[in-house]
Amino acid sequence: MLSQIGKSASKKAMRVDLEIYYEAMENLYHPEDNPEGTFPMNIAENHLCWDQLRERIQQVTRDNDIPEWVASYTDPAGAPSFRKATAGFLGKFLFHCPVDPETIAFSGGATSVIEMTSFLIAEPGETAVIPAPSYPVYTGDIGTLPGVKRYDLQLPGDFSKSEYDFDLELLDRAKTEIEQAGSTFRMLILTSPDNPTGRIYRESDLRKIAEWCMDNEVHLIVNEIYGLSQLDITHPDLQSEYEQPTQFVSFGKIMEEFKSPFLHFWYSFSKDFGVSGFRIGLLHSHNMDLIQAYRNAGLGHSISNYTQWVMQEVLNDHTFLSSYFKDFQKLLTEAYLAFTGGLKKLEIQYNPSRGSLFVWMDLSEFLEEKSEAGEEKLWLEIYHQTGILLTPTQGFGHSQKGWYRAVITSIHPSEMEVALGRMEKFVQKKRNA
Incomplete structure (x- = not known):
């Protein structure tokens, strides 16, 4: 049946x-x-x-008339005003550099973004490499509909560190193993800060990983769904846990410098904002063919216009x-x-x-x-x-x-x-x- x-x-x-x-x-x-x-x-x-967020949202809906565009169809990649508000938010609070709204496309939650990106850039049977331990549901998100395989990359098992030490030889080895198994190393997915460890990737490592991926025509995607869920490591009760910590640098900033079609960024409002029920996820990429494909294939994954309008008003309020x-x-x-x-x-x-x-x-x-x-x-x-x-x-x-x-x-x-x-x-x- x-x-x-x-x-x-x-x-x-x-x-x-x-x-x-x-x-x-x-x-x-x-x-x-x-x-x-x-x-x-x-x-x-x-x-x-x-x-705190609910109070601000209630103020938006109480003090503003609903715009006319909310009741009509809009761009499947996201209403232009919502993409502009999101670009401003990302640029100020996460990337710390300007963001072009045209490089952003939305769909209904992080799962949808992962699924959409996977079937748009990878063929069924190709492989996504994910450093372990990592989010278990990646397996279904990339596999159930896109048909992409998961390869768990075993990093050094020292769980006493808050930052990853990344050796590019691991990627070379994974590529060889995947190809010997008859597949293609198509995607590398990093999460920073990570789920479940809470570790981050150093800026220097992100740069060398990005260069390896561009050289090998592998799509590198960095998921920063916890990008603003950062601990205050200057807290006096925390300082002793971190030896010479490096500053967290968003991959979005690195992408802005390279502007490569092989570098991509995932984000969702579910974690930093605590609104998982709003179902808002986004892809940011300078690969405009991918953004257009996302737009053309994504009508069934679109976010409610009402949700977009409410959140754009919140995102435009940088003081809040x-x-x-x-x-x-x-x-x-x-x-x-x-x-x-x-x-x-x-x-x-x-x-x-x-x-x-x-x-x-x-x-x-x-x-x-x-x-x-x-x-x-x-x-x-x-x-x-x-x-x-x-x-x-x-x-x-x-x-x-x-x-x-x-x-x-x-x-x-x-x-x-x-x-x-x-x-x-x-x-x-x-x-x-």
Whole structure:
């Protein structure tokens, strides 16, 4: 009854933790009404500054008439006024250089952007290389419809660093292996700050990676969906974690210098702004054939004009955005300090982060066996005994067993202490067993 793609999609869950996540969401912790409730910390959502953003959005809709263009068709790549507002936002807050609105195309969320870009630049059966550990759902985003294969590039496994050390020999080796397997190394996908580690790529590494990709005609895409979810590493309680840290430099700035058809940038408003339900993702590229292809193929992926109008008004208010991101960084840093402080107390190792919404932590000492089955058993054990739902390890692509991701922005800061208290009891019980 279904096509081959349909049959495959029907048998493969988008995420292995969705069913248990929905269960947890029906039993959320409340200090009075449900003190034994759950803490879902597996889905990458940011709830830290929603009240502030909601107030600004309500002001937009209250104080302004809806423009005529909102009720009509507009450019499938995004309304011109929305692209202009977004270019101004990216230029001021992330790239720190001018951005041409014509180099931007939108579609409905980060997943759509990844999927659209993949089938426009790669043939089915070609390969995307992704440094591991990395976002598990990349596999489905590039594979389900575009038919692109995922190759997990194993980087040196030192999780004590907040910045990646990248050796170009790894890319040469991957290219050889992929070609020997009968495929083509078509795409290299980097995420900075990374999911799940929170590491960043140095500007010097980004430049040499970009040059390698241009020389080898490989499309390099840098996903900066957490580009403004950066920790305040000057905080006195954080400074000791970073030895001579380099400044975060957006790949957008490097792209502006090269203007290569092989260099691209992904972004979404879901994480930095905490509006995943708005479904706004974007591709930025100086490859104008790709932008035109995105426009021609993207009508079914378009964003609601009403959403575009509301967000363009927010993006044009740079005074508000400056205040918003200052507050967000403060709250994000506090959440990170609270969670990692609990891990330090328990002597649990974690990867020092420069940004993102996560803490990547080592719970391998509690594994009964170092296997996928052992990891899943521990994941479920933590959930059933503490109510804390971490992201399962399956699909991140890394070789080391026992590392789990916690989303520190998914629960209210006042709940963090309760969750950490439960984790402490769990750890003590396991160590005393």
